[in-house]
Each structure stands twice: as C-alpha cells, then as structure tokens.
Amino acid sequence: MDPGLVRIILDTISWVLLTAGGFFVLVGGVGALRMPNLYTRMHAASVTDTMGAILVLGGVMVQAGLSLATIKLAAILMFLLITSPTSSYALAHAAILAGIKPDAGSAADHEDHA
Amino acid sequence: MTIIFGVFLLTLLVITAVAIVRTQNLFVAVMLLGIFSLLIAANFFIIDAADVALTEAAVGAGISTVLFLGALALTYEHERVVTKHRALSVAVVVCATLVVLYATFDKPTFGDPNAPVHQHVAPWYLENEPKFIDIPNVVTAILGSFRGYDTLGEVFVVFTAGIGVLFLLSARPGTGGARRLDSSKDSGIGLQHDLIPRIVGRMLVPFILLFGLYVQFHGEYGPGGGFQAGALIAAAFILYALVEGEQRTLEVLPKNALIALTSAGALLYGGVGLAGILLGSEFLDYSVLAANPVTGQQMGIILIEAGVGMTVTGVLLLIFHAFAARDQV
Amino acid sequence: MQFLGIYYYWVFTILLMIGFYAVVAKINLVKKLIGLSIFQSAVFLLYLTMGKVTGGTAPIYQDDAVGQLFSNPLPQVLILTAIVVGISTTALGLGIVVRIKEEYGSIEELDIQEIDQR
Numbered sequence: 001m002d003p004g005l006v007r008i009i010l011d012t013i014s015w016v017l018l019t020a021g022g023f024f025v026l027v028g029g030v031g032a033l034r035m036p037n038l039y040t041r042m043h044a045a046s047v048t049d050t051m052g053a054i055l056v057l058g059g060v061m062v063q064a065g066l067s068l069a070t071i072k073l074a075a076i077l078m079f080l081l082i083t084s085p086t087s088s089y090a091l092a093h094a095a096i097l098a099g100i101k102p103d104a105g106s107a108a109d110h111e112d113h114a
Numbered sequence: 115m116t117i118i119f120g121v122f123l124l125t126l127l128v129i130t131a132v133a134i135v136r137t138q139n140l141f142v143a144v145m146l147l148g149i150f151s152l153l154i155a156a157n158f159f160i161i162d163a164a165d166v167a168l169t170e171a172a173v174g175a176g177i178s179t180v181l182f183l184g185a186l187a188l189t190y191e192h193e194r195v196v197t198k199h200r201a202l203s204v205a206v207v208v209c210a211t212l213v214v215l216y217a218t219f220d221k222p223t224f225g226d227p228n229a230p231v232h233q234h235v236a237p238w239y240l241e242n243e244p245k246f247i248d249i250p251n252v253v254t255a256i257l258g259s260f261r262g263y264d265t266l267g268e269v270f271v272v273f274t275a276g277i278g279v280l281f282l283l284s285a286r287p288g289t290g291g292a293r294r295l296d297s298s299k300d301s302g303i304g305l306q307h308d309l310i311p312r313i314v315g316r317m318l319v320p321f322i323l324l325f326g327l328y329v330q331f332h333g334e335y336g337p338g339g340g341f342q343a344g345a346l347i348a349a350a351f352i353l354y355a356l357v358e359g360e361q362r363t364l365e366v367l368p369k370n371a372l373i374a375l376t377s378a379g380a381l382l383y384g385g386v387g388l389a390g391i392l393l394g395s396e397f398l399d400y401s402v403l404a405a406n407p408v409t410g411q412q413m414g415i416i417l418i419e420a421g422v423g424m425t426v427t428g429v430l431l432l433i434f435h436a437f438a439a440r441d442q443v
Numbered sequence: 444m445q446f447l448g449i450y451y452y453w454v455f456t457i458l459l460m461i462g463f464y465a466v467v468a469k470i471n472l473v474k475k476l477i478g479l480s481i482f483q484s485a486v487f488l489l490y491l492t493m494g495k496v497t498g499g500t501a502p503i504y505q506d507d508a509v510g511q512l513f514s515n516p517l518p519q520v521l522i523l524t525a526i527v528v529g530i531s532t533t534a535l536g537l538g539i540v541v542r543i544k545e546e547y548g549s550i551e552e553l554d555i556q557e558i559d560q561r
Contacts, residue, residue, distance in 0.1 A: 224448020225497030
C-alpha cells in the first residue's frame with residue numbers, strides 16, 4: 001500500500017475516534033445537566049471521563065503515530081483512568097456521609113446549584 | 115478553526131467568571147475558581163505560552179484551590195448578599211468598562227509581528243540566546259539569566275509570603291502546637307475511613323513526585339522550571355496529607371525540614387549571585403562559574419532553578435500546614 | 444483574525460470588570476480575594492495576548508527546524524513571575540482573613556466595621 005493510502009486510512013480512523021469521543025463528551029454533559037439526582041448526574045458525567053477520554057486520546061494517538069508523543073498520551077490516559085473513578089467515588093462517599101439520599105425524582109433535587 | 119476554538123474558550127471563561135461572582139456558596143465559588151484557572155491555562159496554551167499555562171494549571175488550579183478550601187474550612191461558607199451602595203459600584207464599574215473598551219481599539223492587532231512589543235529587546239533575546247546560553251527553552255533562559263534579578267526578587271517575595279503566613283497563623287497560643295488527639299471523628303483533613311482514595315492516593319504520590327522532578331530538571335528543554343516543579347512537589351505532599359492526615363505528613367517531612375528547605379533555596383539563589391562577585395565578575399553573572407562561559411550560564415541556571423524549586427515547595431507546604439493545623443474555635 | 448483579536452481584548456475587559464466588581468461591591472472578604480484573583484488572571488491574559496505572533500509557536504528551539512518563528516518570550520517571563528507572586532499574596536490575604544474571623548467573629552465587612560465602631 002502506498003503511503004498516501006495509509007495516511008488516508010489513519011486519518012479516517014482518527015476522525016471516527018475523535019467524533020465518537022466528542023459525542024460521548026456531549027452525552028456526559030447533557031446527562032450532567034438533565035439527570036434528577038446527584039448520583040445519576042455523577043454517573044452521567046463519568047461517561048466523559050472514561051469513554052470520552054479513551055476515544056479522544058485514542059484518536060490523537062493515531063494522529064501522532066509511533067513516537068514519544070504516543071507514549072506520553074498513553075501515560076496521560078492511564079492517569080485519567082485511575083484518578084477519575086477514584087474522585088467520583090470520593091465525591092459519592094462524601095455525599096452519602098453528608099446525608100444526600102440516592103432516590104430519584106424531584107423531591108431529592110434540593111441541593112443548591114451554582 | 116482557530117477562531118472557533120479561541121472564541122469558545124474565551125466565552126467559557128466569561129461564563130465561569132460570572133458564575134463565580136454570582137454564587138453565594140463560597141465552596142462553589144472556589145471550585146469554579148479552579149475550573150476558571152484550568153480554562154485560562156488552556157487559553158494561555160493556545161496563544162503559545164506553554165510555560166505559563168503549566169504554571170497557571172499547577173499553581174492556580176491546584177494549590178490555590180487547596181489554600182482557599184483550607185481558609186474556608188476555618189471561616190464561613192456562605193456569604194451575605196446585601197451590597198451597600200450597589201448603584202454606585204455598578205456605575206463605577208460601567209464607567210471603567212467603557213474606558214477600557216475604548217482603549218482596546220488602539221491596541222495592536224492580534225498577532226502582528228510589527229507590534230511595538232516585538233521590536234526592542236525580545237528579538238535580541240531570541241537571536242542571541244543560542245550564542246550566550248544555548249538552551250532550547252528561551253523562557254527559562256530569560257527567566258534565569260537575562261532577567262535573573264527579577265526572579266531573585268520573586269523568590270524573596272515567595273519566601274516573605276511564607277514567613278508572613280507563619281507569623282499570622284502561629285500566633286495563637288495553645289492552638290498552633292496542640293495536635294488533635296481524637297482521630298475517631300473524621301476531622302476534615304485526612305480520610306481515615308475511605309480505602310479507595312487512600313490506596314490510589316498513596317500509589318500516585320511517587321509518580322507525582324517523579325513528574326515534579328522531571329519538570330524541574332527539564333525546564334531547559336521544554337516547558338518547566340522551578341516554579342512549576344515546586345508547585346507539583348507540594349501538590350504531591352498535599353495529596354498525601356489529604357489521604358493520610360496531616361500528622362503523618364509532618365512525620366514524613368517535618369516543619370523544621372520545610373523551613374530549612376525554604377531558606378536553603380533562597381540562600382542558594384543569593385549564593386550563586388554572590389559567587390559571581392567572588393569569582394571576579396558581577397552579581398548574578400553566571401559566565402564565571404565554569405571555564406566555558408556558556409557552560410557557566412547553564413550551570414548557573416540549573417542551580418538557581420533548583421533554589422527556586424526548593425523555596426516554592428517549602429513555602430507552599432508551610433502555608434498548607436499553617437492552614438490545616440489551625441483548630442476550629 | 445481581526446475579530447479574534449478584538450474578542451480577546453473585550454474578554455480581557457469583561458473579566459477585569461467582573462473581578463473589579465467583586466472586589467468593590469461584595470462585602471465578604473473571601474469573595475473579594477476571589478475577585479482579585481480573577482482580576483489578576485485577566486491582566487495575564489492581556490499581556491500574553493499581546494505577545495502572540497501569527498504563525499509563531501512556543502519559544503522553544505527545536506533541533507530539526509531552522510528559521511522558526513516564535514511568539515514573544517518576554518511577556519511570558521513577566522507573567523510567570525506574576526502568577527507566583529499572585530498566589531503568594533492570595534495566601535497571605537487568606538491568612539489575614541482567618542485571623543480576622545478569629546478576632547471579630549465574622550468575615551463580612553459591615554459586621555467588622557460595626558464592631559470596630561463600638
């Protein structure tokens with residue numbers, strides 16, 4: 001295969017990955033706004049941290065090819081995958097300790113919002 | 115495409131700033147301030163200021179949020195909304211806005227290479243830096259060597275702020291030295307009951323320290339340097355303090371060691387400057403530190419960046435401990 | 444690019460005035476410090492905007508290219524210093540706020556003035 005065709009295939013793959021990642025980030029954002037409860041909102045926002053991060057960084061890694069930048073991006077991805085669920089857990093645990101009940105519906109949506 | 119990115123990021127900035135000022139809950143305001151710092155770091159990055167973006171992200175989004183939260187834990191979290199003289203404030207702000215907006219039309223065009231700021235000293239620095247100092251990161255070269263005097267002043271400002279906070283928050287007898295003896299209740303600093311954040315936090319601390327050291331010593335080859343590294347290493351210790359408790363952190367790195375670290379950093383910087391005098395040249399002239407003047411400059415920059423990193427780490431950790439150790443009355 | 448430049452300057456103005464309003468109109472001391480922080484960030488944005496050169500990159504010499512166009516490194520050096528000094532003064536300000544709360548019992552300006560006048 002000539003290099004032009006390889007370039008086109010790689011570009012198409014990274015386009016697909018980046019667009020899918022953008023879609024998941026949008027889904028996470030809409031979910032964080034529209035969900036009724038703190039816990040469901042966090043659950044929706046965690047989509048951004050996992051699927052969004054994997055797809056977007058994967059797309060950028062395909063663009064970077066085999067170079068030092070790809071290794072750094074893989075390290076960033078691993079760091080994000082380890083820390084985002086931990087911070088979500090810490091947030092949910094703090095919410096439970098503060099007394100916010102995980103029942104859906106408008107009665108539970110009483111915490112102040114910015 | 116650049117225009118869309120730029121406009122989008124700037125609009126997010128304005129929305130976040132309005133939300134910060136309008137919210138009444140101060141914890142929310144501090145969290146939004148962290149988001150604001152991260153957004154403005156992204157803005158700095160797209161106008162080619164990589165070093166500044168790293169510093170703003172590390173210092174603004176990281177350390178500043180922790181300091182504000184520490185202060186909020188000792189004061190109140192809600193503000194009263196009554197504004198006195200509201201009409202007068204709004205009138206003054208509107209007049210000032212109109213004046214500054216009128217001034218923006220005289221400012222140089224964005225990106226113009228013939229703007230006055232690009233004319234005098236900056237091209238000289240960019241052209242002659244490979245000849246005199248020969249390190250890839252021009253910002254570190256200017257910060258360390260060409261404008262080393264300013265950086266010396268800045269290290270002393272950081273040192274003074276640390277001393278000031280220590281004076282202010284150690285002045286109350288019976289509180290500064292007393293330790294909280296009951297750890298059965300979750301005291302706010304230290305997550306004794308959460309296993310997952312403890313494990314992950316303890317796993318991450320060596321990597322953050324390693325990254326801080328990387329940023330410190332690679333400040334000459336890419337974005338980095340003493341300030342960013344100091345903030346990162348302080349952030350590693352603050353993370354350890356948040357998951358393990360402030361007591362354990364003081365056992366790991368005691369206060370005397372922090373004070374010694376801070377003073378040693380400032381002394382190192384001043385000492386390198388004095389070494390220039392002792393070796394026969396001027397204050398803060400690094401060319402005489404080695405046989406080859408270019409090597410001397412590089413050695414000088416490495417030494418002063420180490421001094422800066424040490425002082426910034428020590429001061430940020432001292433300030434954190436001063437806030438965290440203050441019992442609520 | 445012309446529109447983007449004007450937009451940068453206008454956002455600088457708006458952020459400056461938002462921070463200024465928070466310092467002037469709010470009576471809570473921590474809110475004033477937060478407003479001061481926003482004010483400082485707006486000034487940093489102005490300086491770095493003026494340092495950008497169209498088609499330039501970050502001022503780091505790469506080995507493999509010659510004749511590279513760089514953005515101005517001098518405002519970046521100044522702003523680097525300014526960020527660290529800003530956080531130092533913010534930390535000192537927060538220390539003062541904590542002490543004020545302990546002495547007066549409140550961090551709202553009206554309460555403090557009222558206690559002082561007694």
